């Protein structure tokens with residue numbers, strides 16, 4: 001594969017095959033639903049399809065160099081755009097759909113085909129969704145609508161049934177390593193972030209960001225401190241990240257992985273199954289002992305805490321409860 005090419009979707013063989021077939025046989029429909037988890041390349045594939053139908057070289061794959069391809073890649077093509085909820089709004093508004101419909105009434109400015117991606121499509125308000133039905137049923141000629149969503153079940157059945165569905169899967173380790181390389185990260189296949197990101201390139205990028213590394217390091221030090229029975233003053237104070245919902249989510253997820261790894265290591269498994277090998281070596285090296293049952297209890301408590309956090313419980317209260325649980329584990 002040409003690694004300088006940044007526009008070809010990576011790690012979605014099914015979707016790529018479908019797109020190739022559509023373009024090569026000249027049977028590109030008017031409405032598509034790109035369905036799959038967040039951060040696996042749905043919007044990249046939508047952009048690729050837009051390039052494929054507009055490329056001046058008129059060959060497949062798109063050249064990536066002609067004026068049309070270049071404009072689409074830089075987000076400056078007048079006939080190719082993405083429609084998302086307005087800043088600070090939860091849903092796509094009905095007037096946004098009306099504006100879209102007004103724009104679709106005209107022929108494309110310069111492209112062969114206008115391509116509009118609605119993302120995240122599950123955030124179409126009910127009114128907006130109903131207004132869109134007509135357009136999906138009979139899309140104007142020279143128009144291609146793509147609805148990209150991680151939650152297809154939220155869409156009205158009448159919306160879904162009017163679109164051809166293309167499914168996207170979580171990304172494999174190989175695909176994630178390639179994507180990371182394109183982002184400038186040289187990862188080994190053992191890198192814990194590859195497991196932690198759950199097949200999402202967006203999550204992987206967030207995990208590899210420097211500030212994420214710092215907050216993880218702080219959390220790991222805190223957890224290790226508690227588990228080795230230290231009562232240092234900086235452990236008695238509530239850390240800053242325990243006061244915010246977003247970072248508490250990260251903490252709970254982090255602690256769940258470590259707890260899981262610890263429980264697995266007690267079974268004598270030190271191989272591939274353990275994600276955070278270095279951390280586990282640190283804990284076992286420090287002679288910290290824990291019973292399998294109490295680790296599983298902690299895991300239960302963590303799932304409960306995740307639910308509580310979703311239901312708006314105060315992060316600090318959740319944190320205090322968990323700290324007591326953790327202290328109880330090591331006695």
Ligand SMILES: [Zn+2]
Nearest residue numbers: 055063066069
């Ligand atoms: Zn081109």
